[in-house]
Amino acid sequence: MSTEPIIQVRNIVKRFDGRAVLDGVTFDVYPGETMVIMGGSGCGKSTCLRTMIGSLTLDEGDIRLFGRSILDLSEDAMNEVRKKFGILFQSGALFNSMTIAENVALPLHEHTDLPRNIIDITVKLKLELVGLREHADKYPAQISGGMKKRAGLARAMSLDPKILFYDEPSAGLDPVTSAEIDRLIINLSKKLGVTSVVVTHEMDSAFAIADRMVMLDKGRALKVAPRRWYDDLRNVPEAPARELPESERLIRQFLRGDADGPITERRAATNYADDLLATPIPEDMTPSLEPSRWN
Numbered sequence: 001m002s003t004e005p006i007i008q009v010r011n012i013v014k015r016f017d018g019r020a021v022l023d024g025v026t027f028d029v030y031p032g033e034t035m036v037i038m039g040g041s042g043c044g045k046s047t048c049l050r051t052m053i054g055s056l057t058l059d060e061g062d063i064r065l066f067g068r069s070i071l072d073l074s075e076d077a078m079n080e081v082r083k084k085f086g087i088l089f090q091s092g093a094l095f096n097s098m099t100i101a102e103n104v105a106l107p108l109h110e111h112t113d114l115p116r117n118i119i120d121i122t123v124k125l126k127l128e129l130v131g132l133r134e135h136a137d138k139y140p141a142q143i144s145g146g147m148k149k150r151a152g153l154a155r156a157m158s159l160d161p162k163i164l165f166y167d168e169p170s171a172g173l174d175p176v177t178s179a180e181i182d183r184l185i186i187n188l189s190k191k192l193g194v195t196s197v198v199v200t201h202e203m204d205s206a207f208a209i210a211d212r213m214v215m216l217d218k219g220r221a222l223k224v225a226p227r228r229w230y231d232d233l234r235n236v237p238e239a240p241a242r243e244l245p246e247s248e249r250l251i252r253q254f255l256r257g258d259a260d261g262p263i264t265e266r267r268a269a270t271n272y273a274d275d276l277l278a279t280p281i282p283e284d285m286t287p288s289l290e291p292s293r294w295n
Contacts, residue, residue, distance in 0.1 A: 004067070006031045006163065006195050007052065012061035014047055021047045023219035024061070031162075034189050034196040036206045036227075039216035040254065040263065045199045048216065049167055052197065053087060054078050065163070083111055085163035086156030090171055093152060094140040100151045101127065101136035107158045126154040130184060146177035153184060157194075164188065166198040170205040182208045203255060207231065215251050222247045230255060 005028035014022040022044045029035045037045050050056040052063055054070050063070050065081055073081065094103050101123050108119045127133040130150040140148055149169060156164055166185065170178040182205050188194045200206050206213060210227045223229075233248060234255040241252055246262055253261030 004031075005029060005064075006066060007035075007197065008062075008064040009048075009052065010062045010064075012048070012051060012063060013059045014044075014051060014056060015059050020219050022051070025216070025219070025221045027214050027221060027224045029163075029195060029197055031195050032189060032193045033211040034185065034198060034209050036210040036213045037197065037199045037216065038201055038203075038206055038213060038254075040201065043216040044219045045201075045216055046167060049165055049197070049199050053085070053165055054082070083159055084161055085165060086159065086161040088149065088152050088156050088164065088166045088169055090168040091148070094148055094155070096140050099137050099139055100132060100143070100154075103140075103151060104155045104158050107155065111159060122158065123154075126157050127151075129157065129188075130154045131180075144177075146173050146180065149173065149177075149181055150184070153181075157188070161194065163195045163197065166196065166200075168200055168202075169198060170200060170202045175204075178202070178205055179208070181205075185209045203257070215254070217247075217250060222251060 007029035009025060009027050009029075011024050011026050012022050013020055013024060025044070025048060027035070037048060039045050047056065051058055052065075054073075058071060066084065068081070070078060070081060094100075095106070098106070101120075104123045104126055105119050108114055108122060112119075114122070123136070124133055127136055130153050132147060132150055132154060135143060135147065135151075140151070143151070153164075153169075164185075169181050169185070173181065185196055185198065186209055189196055196209070198206075198209060207227060207230075210230075212224065212226050213230050214224045215222045215230075230251070233252050236244070236252060241249060244252065250262040252258075253263050
């Protein structure tokens with residue numbers, strides 16, 4: 001593993017309506033590794049991913065990709081950086097009016113001057129990598145959810161990125177299809193040296209693909225460690241686990257999916273009466289809209 005991070009996240013803070021969704025998160029990602037960002041719903045996983053790809057601005061902190069801060073880049077400069085990474089969105093985010101092949105070819109048409117025959121060959125190569133070459137002429141409505149995820153991955157790889165970002169790649173998939181996606185992520189890392197950042201709360205998938213993992217809770221990074229550390233914590237017996245620090249007991253509960261532990265204790269501590277009698281929502285309150293990186 002290279003000693004120089006390809007991604008550096010430093011004390012990032014992101015607030016919505018004054019509430020810190022990310023509160024001082026710091027970690028590095030090294031070339032060729034798979035970093036899994038995990039945590040419960042609402043912990044800040046997807047927000048962290050969106051800041052890393054430049055679709056959300058930060059309130060504090062810094063993010064560096066390829067050794068360069070992305071905070072002060074112009075739109076054109078950021079688009080050049082984006083050509084070096086690909087994104088697999090949770091739903092696949094395919095264009096329904098285009099065939100699978102046309103979806104994969106779109107970034108090549110938009111961002112390269114390659115002749116049509118070279119683009120066609122490249123598309124077939126990418127679809128072969130994800131096992132969809134025979135389905136190239138189908139439309140998204142004609143394929144399954146797992147196939148849409150694989151097609152989205154082929155499109156994300158079309159420009160041969162150095163980094164791939166995955167937003168819940170296993171969400172909504174059956175166990176076999178989820179395992180196929182996991183294997184694709186592992187193969188891309190091992191065979192092509194692609195660096196992967198995976199946002200997930202699926203523990204089977206996380207432990208299958210991760211080199212290192214970061215656990216988020218209430219916008220904070222509780223622990224950044226190799227997969228082995230998390231695996232050892234997950235297997236700590238119940239009696240010794242009671243002596244662990246609260247943060248580690250919380251992580252252990254999440255990893256194991258236990259019904260009892262710090263997470264559920266924290267939820268139960270919410271005062272229902274106080275919530276009922278809380279200040280009502282103002283009638284003239286309007287929805288809060290978060291602008292994109294550039295207005």
